[in-house]
Amino acid sequence: MQRDRSVLNRRALRLRLLAGTAAILLGPWIPAAAAQAQTPTPAPESAAEAGPDGLTPQAAYFDADILSREGDVVTADSYPGNRVLARFQQHTLRAGKVTYDLAQGLASASGNAQLVDPDGNIVFASLLELNSDLQTGVAVDFATRMTNGASLMAATAVRRSSTVNELNYAIFTPCPVCNADGSTRTPTISIQAEKVVQDEALRAILYRNAVFKVGGVPVFYLPVFAHPDPTVERASGFLVPLINYDQGRGLSYEQPYLIVVSPSEDWLISPQINSRVAPLLNAQWRRRFANGTVVARGGYTYAQNFGDFDIDGDGIDDTLVPLAEEHRSYLLAHGRFDLDGPWRWGFTAERTSDKTLFDRYDIISPYQDNGLYYGDQRRLISQLYAERQTQNSYLSVAAFSLQSLRVAAANEDAPGLNIFENDNSLPIVAPLIDARWEPSGPLFGGRLRLRGSSVALFRDAYVGGPVLRPEQIPTGSTFGLPGVDSRRISGQAEWRRTLISTAGVRWEPFVDLRTDIYSVADLPPMLGVDSATITRGRATAGLDVSYPLVRRFAGGADLVLEPVGQLSLSTDADLDPRIPNEDSQTLELDESSLFRVDRFPGQDLYEGGLRLTAGTRATLNWAGGRQASLFVGRSLRLDEEPAFLVPVPDAPTQLYDPTGLAEKSSDWVVQGSFTPSDRVRGWGHATVDSSGSIRRAELTVDGRWGRRNQGSLTYIVDRSDPLRRLNPYPNPFDPAGPPIQQSLNRNYEFVQLAVQQFVRGNWGVTATGIVDLERNLITRSEVGLLFDDDCFRFELGFRRDNTRVRPSGPSEGVYVRLNLATFGGSGYGQSDRRW
Numbered sequence: 001m002q003r004d005r006s007v008l009n010r011r012a013l014r015l016r017l018l019a020g021t022a023a024i025l026l027g028p029w030i031p032a033a034a035a036q037a038q039t040p041t042p043a044p045e046s047a048a049e050a051g052p053d054g055l056t057p058q059a060a061y062f063d064a065d066i067l068s069r070e071g072d073v074v075t076a077d078s079y080p081g082n083r084v085l086a087r088f089q090q091h092t093l094r095a096g097k098v099t100y101d102l103a104q105g106l107a108s109a110s111g112n113a114q115l116v117d118p119d120g121n122i123v124f125a126s127l128l129e130l131n132s133d134l135q136t137g138v139a140v141d142f143a144t145r146m147t148n149g150a151s152l153m154a155a156t157a158v159r160r161s162s163t164v165n166e167l168n169y170a171i172f173t174p175c176p177v178c179n180a181d182g183s184t185r186t187p188t189i190s191i192q193a194e195k196v197v198q199d200e201a202l203r204a205i206l207y208r209n210a211v212f213k214v215g216g217v218p219v220f221y222l223p224v225f226a227h228p229d230p231t232v233e234r235a236s237g238f239l240v241p242l243i244n245y246d247q248g249r250g251l252s253y254e255q256p257y258l259i260v261v262s263p264s265e266d267w268l269i270s271p272q273i274n275s276r277v278a279p280l281l282n283a284q285w286r287r288r289f290a291n292g293t294v295v296a297r298g299g300y301t302y303a304q305n306f307g308d309f310d311i312d313g314d315g316i317d318d319t320l321v322p323l324a325e326e327h328r329s330y331l332l333a334h335g336r337f338d339l340d341g342p343w344r345w346g347f348t349a350e351r352t353s354d355k356t357l358f359d360r361y362d363i364i365s366p367y368q369d370n371g372l373y374y375g376d377q378r379r380l381i382s383q384l385y386a387e388r389q390t391q392n393s394y395l396s397v398a399a400f401s402l403q404s405l406r407v408a409a410a411n412e413d414a415p416g417l418n419i420f421e422n423d424n425s426l427p428i429v430a431p432l433i434d435a436r437w438e439p440s441g442p443l444f445g446g447r448l449r450l451r452g453s454s455v456a457l458f459r460d461a462y463v464g465g466p467v468l469r470p471e472q473i474p475t476g477s478t479f480g481l482p483g484v485d486s487r488r489i490s491g492q493a494e495w496r497r498t499l500i501s502t503a504g505v506r507w508e509p510f511v512d513l514r515t516d517i518y519s520v521a522d523l524p525p526m527l528g529v530d531s532a533t534i535t536r537g538r539a540t541a542g543l544d545v546s547y548p549l550v551r552r553f554a555g556g557a558d559l560v561l562e563p564v565g566q567l568s569l570s571t572d573a574d575l576d577p578r579i580p581n582e583d584s585q586t587l588e589l590d591e592s593s594l595f596r597v598d599r600f601p602g603q604d605l606y607e608g609g610l611r612l613t614a615g616t617r618a619t620l621n622w623a624g625g626r627q628a629s630l631f632v633g634r635s636l637r638l639d640e641e642p643a644f645l646v647p648v649p650d651a652p653t654q655l656y657d658p659t660g661l662a663e664k665s666s667d668w669v670v671q672g673s674f675t676p677s678d679r680v681r682g683w684g685h686a687t688v689d690s691s692g693s694i695r696r697a698e699l700t701v702d703g704r705w706g707r708r709n710q711g712s713l714t715y716i717v718d719r720s721d722p723l724r725r726l727n728p729y730p731n732p733f734d735p736a737g738p739p740i741q742q743s744l745n746r747n748y749e750f751v752q753l754a755v756q757q758f759v760r761g762n763w764g765v766t767a768t769g770i771v772d773l774e775r776n777l778i779t780r781s782e783v784g785l786l787f788d789d790d791c792f793r794f795e796l797g798f799r800r801d802n803t804r805v806r807p808s809g810p811s812e813g814v815y816v817r818l819n820l821a822t823f824g825g826s827g828y829g830q831s832d833r834r835w
Contacts, residue, residue: 052090061087064098072103083112090118095128106130121146125157142167149791150174151187154196163200170196175791186216188792193225203229236260239268244815248306248360248808250276264288272361278303278325280361292337292346299363300329306360307416307807318414328353330363332380334370342388346371348400350380355405355420356807372398378405378805379426393437399430407804416807424461425483427582431456446497446509453490453603457582459483462524466585469577470647470655474524486580487519490603508544512597513537514606518579534576538606540597542568557622564633566595566613573608575643581605587659588696589687591615591631591671599661607661610638615669628674635666658720665690679704695720708788709764711755717773718748749773762789766797779803782815793819 055061063085064076076084076098086093096111108129115123126141137159144152151174154167175187194209207225211218228235239256246252256270268284280301287294304325309317317323330353336346348371352358358366367378375381383400404421411417433454438447462481464473474481496510514537521531549561583602593599595613598606615633644662645655660667667687675681686697697717704710751771758764769781784797795817802810 055087055090061085072101074100083114092116149176151177165198165200167196169194172196173791175789188789189214190216198229200229203232203235205229233263234258234260234266240818242272244362245813246362246808247811247813248276248806249274249362252362254282277306282363289337291339292335294333294335296331296333296349298329298331298333299357299361300327301361302327305354305416305807307356308414308809309416311411311414311417313413319417326353328357330357330366332366332368334368336371342390343386344388345384345386347382347384349382350375351382351403352380352405356418356805358405359803359805360807372396373400373432375402379403380405392440393435395435396433398432400432401428402426405805410804415804415809418804418807422461425459425463427457427459427483429455429457443495444497446495449494449496451492451494454488455583456485456487457580458485459522466646466658467580467582468524469575469579469581469643470645471577472524472527473647474526478524481524482522484523484580485521486582488603489517491515494597504547506544506546506548510540510542510544510597512540512542514539516603518576520578520580523578532578534579536574536576538571538573538608540568540570542566542597544595555623557620560617560619560621562617562619564595564615564617566611568597568611568613570597570608570611573606573641573643575605575641577643579604585658587661589660589667589669590685591617591633591669594633594635594666594669600659605644605659607637607641609641612636625678626676628672628676630670630672632668632670634668635661637661637664637666640664656721660687660689660695663690667695693719706758709757711757712753714750714752716748716750716752721747747774756786758786758788762787764788766795777802784815793817 062076065079065082065084066075066077068075068077076086078084078096083094083096084098086098093109093113093115095109095113098107098109100107106129108127109125110127113125113128115128117123122145123139124141124143124145125139127139129138137157139157140155142152142154142157146152150172152167152170152172154170156168158166158168160166171190171192173187173190175189177185177187179185190213191207192211192213193207195207197206197208198204199206204226205228207222210222210225212220212222228237236259237257239258241256242252242254244252252272252274254270254272256268259267259269261267265287266285268286270282270284272280272282274280278301280299280303282297282299284295284297286296302325305323305328309319309323311318331349331351333349334347336344338344352366354360357363367375367380371381371383372385372387373381373383380403381400382403383398385396385398385400388395403423404426406421407418408421409419411419431454433452435452436449437451438449459482461483462478463483464478467484492512492514494510494512496508499507499509501507516534516536518534518536519531520534523530523532544564544566546562546564549563551559551561553559581604584600584605587593587600589599594615600606613633613635615631617629617631619627619629621627641662642655644659645657647655657663667689669687671685673681673683680701680703682699682701684697684699687695689695694717696719698715700712700714702710702712749772751773752769753771754768756764756766764786765784766786767781767783770779771777772779778800779802780800782797782799784795787794795815797815798812799815800810800812
């Protein structure tokens with residue numbers, strides 16, 4: 001290693017070499033941040049300013065076999081087989097020879113030159129040259145490899161001015177150009193152009209005579225082609241179009257166009273043109289503020305409703321009202337703002353003019369989880385909320401309303417006449433308050449938690465069970481009855497302490513106190529009372545005990561047994577029949593909820609009396625990260641709880657238990673996971689009643705074989721409603737006629753399968769499907785031909801959609817999906833339908 005003896009000359013050499021690297025880095029595909037190095041600001045050389053490599057901004061490091069100076073020319077050379085190493089500004093330059101002319105200001109690097117920038121991008125060239133004004137740079141046999149795997153090559157790269165870079169006879173590809181053994185390969189996708197110009201003033205890349213190749217075969221030619229500079233995070237322009245076919249809309253073409261207003265704001269205009277129906281205009285606005293973000297999506301069309309409205313198959317629509325053109329639209333917006341301090345607030349605004357608009361026009365991902373509260377499956381939520389959170393406290397205040405897109409009564413003969421859930425039967429919630437606080441220090445050696453909540457719900461339409469108890473459901477017609485309104489204030493205090501004995505037994509005594517105040521109005525008139533105020537309280541004391549046991553077997557396997565028990569005693573549950581059940585209608589018993597004092601998700605239902613809960617988890621771990629785990633548990637109670645039973649609306653004397661907690665013995669909870677190898681994993685959960693019948697179950701198995709073959713199988717079943725109950729629903733097409741028998745049966749059984757199998761090289765097949773075993777019907781299915789390599793994925797196949805929500809009935813057609821490395825992708829089937 002040798003160093004130049006003149007500090008001045010050393011700095012001059014460093015400045016010009018650095019300018020040279022900047023000129024090369026400013027090629028069209030390298031981050032423009034390197035351009036800032038053209039005119040570096042001198043700074044004191046101090047250890048405090050040293051970079052990760054230990055060099056200060058004005059320092060340079062050279063490692064060469066020979067370092068000499070003849071007049072004004074400084075030469076760093078190497079012996080055959082070696083290269084000069086130069087390190088500065090976190091850039092590394094290697095070359096067979098580096099020269100610099102102090103008088104002329106000319107610098108060059110030759111002989112397998114290689115430059116690495118701080119981001120890891122690599123530039124190769126046989127010759128690099130720069131002049132003194134730093135405005136012109138030349139690279140011969142230029143090539144670069146970026147950190148994302150893309151490659152760019154050119155015969156020559158020239159920096160024409162401070163804002164213009166030019167590459168001649170250039171090739172760009174996002175695909176690998178070498179095999180694993182180092183041999184060359186033809187990239188799957190590439191763009192070849194006679195000339196490529198980067199104009200930094202326009203912030204664009206311009207091509208002349210661009211040829212697009214697939215597998216080395218030209219497939220598309222453009223005499224002139226342009227796109228935004230890759231160094232630009234966002235730029236206005238066309239995005240990848242969406243093309244698909246639907247039997248209702250016909251051939252559909254959607255072309256998004258992005259309009260960048262500022263670094264913090266943009267618009268996305270995306271008109272959807274259809275061959276059979278009127279077009280739909282989609283738009284999205286995004287704006288980032290100093291302390292928050294707003295995203296608003298919407299769509300509009302003036303069109304006639306379309307679908308299958310023919311019940312008897314005579315070719316004539318059986319609708320009472322003629323299908324006329326109407327204004328149809330949707331809005332999906334959300335925002336969140338983080339204020340200074342512990343406060344934040346936000347909103348969602350989700351509404352659509354048509355219950356089936358999303359399904360008819362295949363709107364992309366309409367059901368998203370934004371905001372403090374989420375809409376249920378196929379329900380939109382509009383809300384306004386505020387939160388305050390500190391280390392020891394939490395407070396939220398919210399108000400929201402819902403719009404349902406659920407099918408309440410399916411019309412198998414004419415899906416366009418499906419009857420949807422009545423929005424007036426869903427409550428308006430204003431406000432909903434939740435508060436929690438706990439002191440920073442222990443109390444009597446344990447942890448104290450305080451919680452308060454309040455909610456007010458208002459309904460326009462009458463809803464019977466399970467909102468109302470069996471005693472409150474009127475007999476006869478309920479047409480025209482008002483919806484029950486309710487208000488609740490609750491307070492709760494929990495104290496819990498953890499003790500561990502010398503033998504390793506974990507003891508957790510706890511005390512839980514709770515009080516509720518309800519105000520109920522608009523009760524059914526036949527009850528003789530319009531409103532009521534109810535107060536109730538509950539006190540619980542109990543003990544949790546756990547004792548983990550570990551045994552090690554020969555070969556390194558470990559068996560962990562974790563028996564857990566809980567004994568709790570509560571005052572008798574005061575389940576006044578006048579209290580509506582709004583937030584405790586659904587209970588999912590699993591390993592975590594089984595040992596809670598309040599196993600119901602809300603406040604309206606709770607348990608009392610003496611209860612004993614026990615369970616055991618066994619986990620086996622062995623070599624290679626393999627694992628299997630199984631949990632089994634259940635709860636026993638001293639007395640039955642008939643208040644948990646739910647009536648059949650049209651047969652109030654028939655009751656069933658949707659919770660699994662009404663009897664003295666709860667449902668069994670069985671939950672497990674297994675990973676027998678790094679290629680197979682699974683998870684399962686089930687609740688089994690006392691007779692051994694499965695109430696709910698879910699099982700998922702994922703597997704991988706070969707290098708890229710994979711599959712997933714999911715089975716889900718719900719048998720929580722053995723009576724298959726029906727509920728009368730007013731017929732909107734004939735109000736004076738008999739009501740429609742709406743099925744409230746939650747029973748369902750599905751199997752979902754997804755498989756990807758490669759047959760030869762990068763070619764394979766893919767298939768997905770969802771089977772409704774309850775209806776003996778394949779609701780959705782796809783089968784396709786697949787090509788997939790490191791930078792390109794293409795699918796061509798056939799799909800069929802037979803879900804009940806489609807107003808046009810079953811739909812089938814060809815789909816195309818395309819995904820390109822560094823370019824993104826497009827495809828069919830992005831409308832996020834849920835089971």
